[in-house]
Amino acid sequence: MDFKTSGYNLKKFLDDDEIWPETGYCDDMTFLVNGKEVEDCAEINDSDVVVVTGGMVKSEIENEDICMLSTLYKKWKRTQTHETILVNIPKTNRKTFDELLKSLGARTILS
Secondary structure (H helix, E strand, O other), X not given: OOEEEEHHHHHHHHOOOOOOOOOEEEEXXXXXXXXXXXXXXXXXXXXXEEEEEEEEEEEOOOOOEEXXXXXXXXXXXXXXXXXXXXXXXXXXXXXXXXXXXXHOOOOOOOO
């Protein structure tokens, strides 16, 4: 099953040792970044819109399928205490937007 996320969230997910099975790795996935296929995760920017197609989490030891990557991603999202979103606002509203974020206890990660 495919899933859509930001480059920032994808990198956080892939780097989170707590969610990955001890001997787990991912195989057979494709990244569509801003509508174009990309082979290497290192080419993905935090602000990119990423659709991950396919992906199977496998065990290095037994060489067996553990679960679909999308399933593990959904599990990871449920464990997060904060939500990271991408927004597009008019520049003229930036100050108001930042004030609103601050009032909600949020912060800007990228600008």
